[in-house]
Amino acid sequence: MQRHPGQAAVALLLGAFLLLFLVVPVVKVVHVAFSDATGALTLVNFEDFFRTSLFRESFANSMYVAGMSVVFASLIALPLAYFTVRFHFRGAILIQTLGVIPLIMPPFVGAVAMQLLFGRNGSLNLLLDRFFGFTIPIMDGLNGVIFVESIHYFPFILLNLSAALANIDRAMEEAAQNLGASGIKLFRQIVFPLALPGYVAGAALVFIKVFDDLGTPLVLNVTNMLAPQAYLRITSIGLTDPIGYVIAVIMVVFSLAALWASALTLKGKQYATIQRGGGGLAKRRLKPWEQAVAMGLIVLILLVVLSPHVGIFLLSIGTIWSFSVLPDGYTLKHFAEVFAESTGFITNTFLYAGLAAAADVILGTAIAYLILRTRLVGRQVLDYVATAALAIPGVVLGIGYLRTFYGVELPGGQPLATFWVMLVVVYAIRRLPYALRACVAALHQVHVAMEEAAETLGAAKLTTVRRIVMPLMAGGMLAGFVTSFVTAAVELSATLMLVSKNADAPLSYGIYVYMQTAAGRGPGAALGVIAVVLVGLGTYLSNRLIERGRRQYSLEGNNQ
C-alpha cells in the first residue's frame, strides 16, 4: 500500500469536520474543568473527583452496570442473530426489524410505559401481588438500570453480529464440516470467531453507550452513577461548580480506553475471507419441532424486549391508567389530537435523521478505510475523536453549538446555530460512533486481496473503493445506517437546546412538549407510537432493499 495524496486530503477533511463540529464546541464548554475559581489552569478539580467517595462509588456503579448490560444484551442478541442468519425462517426480516425497534425509545413516553408495566406498582407487580402476595423490584436501583439498558441497547449487538455472520464465507464452514465439525462445535470454533469483529463492535458500543447513558438512570432516579452525576451538576440552576465537566472529561477518557481495549481483542488476527457472493453461511431448514422451539424462544425474547412498546401503545389508546393492570378504558381521541400537527414533526424527523445517518455512513466508511487500509500518521485519532462523541452529554454539545455558531450569521441574518441543518450536524456527530463501529467491523471482514486484484486490473483507488469495497461492506453499512437513523430520530437533549422554531422541530420535541403535563400523556404516547411505527417501517424497507440487492448479487455470482 503506497502513500496517496488523496487519502491524506480525505483524512484532513474528516479531521477538520470533527474539529469544527465536535472538538471546538465541546472544549468551549468543558474547559472550566481545567480551571480553578480564578480561571487559572489547574488539575485540582480532578484531584477533587478522585478524593470524593461519592464519585468513586459512581464510577464503580457505572462500570458494573455497563459490564452487566453487555452480558444481558448478548444473551438477548445472540439467539436472535444466530437463528435468523443460520436457518431458513419465515419472516426473518420481520424478526430483524422488530429486533431494532427497542432502539426507538421515544423520550419520556418509554419511561412512563416501562414504569406502568414493570414499576413497583406496575402491571406485573400488581398481578404478582394479587395472586402470589409478593412483588419484584425490577425497576429499582442498579438492577433496574441494567434491565432497561439491556433491552434498550441489545440491537447494537444484534445488528452488527447479524451483518458479520451474513458475511462469513461459506467455504470456511464447509471446510470445517468436511473435517468433521458440526453443531455447537462448528459455531464455537469457526462461525463465532469469524463473526467476532461484528460482536466486538456491538458489545463495545453497548458498553460505552451504557457507561455514558444518562436517560435511563435519570428516569429510574438512580443518581449514583457517573453520567447522571455529571448531568445534575451541569444543569442545576445557578450551580457553577466545575466538577460536572470534570466528570464529562473522565467519561470521555474512560470510553476511549474501553474502545482501545476492544480493539486489542481483534488485534493481530485475520477475519477477512476472500470468496464472496455465496450469500453467507449455508442456511439449514429446521425440522418442524425445531422450528417450533426456535420460534417459541424468539417470540419470548421479542415479547420481553418489545414490552415497552406495547406499553406505549396501550398508553396511547388508554383513557386513565393509574395503579391498575390495564387502562380504565380505551379511546382514539389522543391520535385525533396529535394527527393534525404531527405531519410537520414527521417530515422534519425523517429529513434530519435520514440526512444525519447518510452522513454517518459516509464518514464512517471513510474513517474505517483510513484506519484499516492506510498507514497515515494519526489515523487512529480520527476513530477516537469520533467515538468520544458518545461520552459527551447532549446538553454540553448543544450549549457548545450555541456558543460557537450563534455569532455566525447566515445570509438573511439567521444565526448558524439555530439553522435546522445544525440539528442534522449535531445528530450526525452524536450518532457517528454507531455507524463508525459498524463500518469498521464490516471492513475487517473484507480481504485486502480483493482490492489488490482490482488495482492490478487497473482500477483507480476511488473506483476500487466504490465498486469493490463498498458493495462488500454493504451489510455493515446498512447496520450503521439503521442504528444511526433510529437513534437520531428520538434524540432529545441537544434538540431541546438548539430548536428555535416550532416549524423546525422534530417528533422528539413534540413528545417532550406533551409529556410535561398530566393531560399530555395520552397524546404524547400517540406521537411516540407514530414515531416507532414510521421509523420501524423505514428500517423494514431498508432491510428489504439490502436483502434484494444481496440476492441479486449472489445470483450473479452463482451464474458465473
Add this chain to the structure above:
Amino acid sequence: MKRWVFRSLFAMLVFPGLLGTVGAQAADKLEDKLVIVTSFPKELFKAYAAAFEKKHPGTKVEVLNKPTSSGIAYVRETASNPPDIFWASAPDAFEVLKAGKLLQKYETKAKGIPEKVGGYPINDPDGFYKGFAASGYGIMYNTRYLAAKQLPAPKEWDDLKNPIYFGHVAISAPSRSGTTHLTIETILQGEGWDKGWATLMEIAGNYATVTERSFGVPDGVNNGQFGIGIVIDFFGFSSKATGFPVEFVYPKLTTLVPANVAIVANSPHPKAAAAFIEYLLSPEGQDLLLHPEISRLPVLPSAYAKAPAGFPNPFKDTSMGAAVKFDTDVSEARYAMVNSLFDRMITFRLKELTAAWKALHEAETALKKKPNSKGTEQVAQARKLLTAVPVSSKQAGDKSFTGSFKKTKKGKPAPKRQAEIEEQWDSLAKQNYGKAEELAKSAAKLAR
C-alpha cells in the same frame, strides 16, 4: 462591521418609525413577531399564545418550550440576538439571569395587583421580573393507591413522618426544582434550621425516591408508582382535572410562590414583549389562569370572582401562606448551600438513609411492646444521628461559609472549595446512617 450594517437595516425594517416617513400611529404598532422561551406546560403557553395573537392580530408568537435549565443556557448563549420573553416558574432562574445582566427592567401599567401574596412579594423588588400567578406547595396523593394499601390521607408535613408511609412518598430534588427548594426553605424558616432539618430528614425516611424532574413526582403519583408526592398545587389540580384518581391538599405551613415573566435584555421585539406582559397581568389574562387544565392562582384579587367553587383564594383565605414570614434575603444567601446539603444528606444517600429509618421504626415498635432502657437510649442516639446535619444554624447564616457554593469573582481569594466540603458531608452522612442502623438493630435485639 457587516453585522452592524445588517442590524441597522433590520432595525429600519422592524421599526419603520425610525425612517421618519411613517406617522406616530405606526410607531405604536407592535412588531410582527414575539419569541418566548418558557418551561411551562403546553396547556398554559398555548392558551396565552392563542389569546395574545387574537388580541394583536399582526404579531406572531413563537414559543420555545425548554426545561428551565436549558432555557437559561439558551438565553445566555443567544445574547447577540436573544428571544424576547423568559417565562418560567421558579424565581431562582430569574435571579440567575438577572445576575448575568440578561434581563431588562420593565414597569407594568397593570393596576390592582397587590404587593404580596401570602407573605411573599409578587414582583422582583429591582423591577426585572413580574409575578403573574401564584402557586403553593402541598401534598398530592393517589386515592386508589391509598385505598389499596389501606393508608389514611395525609394532611400536614408532620403526617408524612409517620412510619406507615414508609416507601410511599416522593419529592423532587430542590437542586433540580426551584419551587421544591422554596418548600424546603419554607419548612426551614417556619420551624427553624435544626428542627426544620430534623423534620425534613424524618420525612425523607419515608421517601420512595427523589426525582430529578419536578414533573416526575406528579407523574409517579398519577401512575401509582408511589402514593404520595410533595408537589406544587397546579400539578395536583391539573392531574385531577385530567381524570386521574388524585387529590391535593395544602398543609398549614406553605408559602405561595409567584410564577414569573421578564423581558430579555436587548429584546428584538420590545413592544410586543411589553404588550405580552400587560396581557398576562390584565383581568382578561388573569382569568385564563382559572381554566381547569392550567389551575394557577391569579395575582389579581378581582379575578377570583369568576373562580369555580372550592378554588383556593389566598387573598380571602388569609391562613394560606401566612404561617411563615418568608425572608427572601436569608433564602438567597444560603440557596446553593441548602441544595447541596439536601443532595448530600438525602438524594445521593437515600438507600442508606431509608434503611436506617426502617431499622429505627422497627426498633421503636419493638420497644413499645417490650421496653428496655438501654434499647431506648440506643434508639435516641440513632434518631439523633439521623436527624442532624453537619451545618449549624450559625454557619448557615455565615456568608463566608455559604460563599463556597457561589462563583467567586475574579481576583478575590477563593474560599474553601465546594468539593471539599461536600466530601466531608458525604462521608459523614454515610457513617452516621450506618451507625444509626447498627444502633437501631441492636436496640431491636434487646427488645426481643
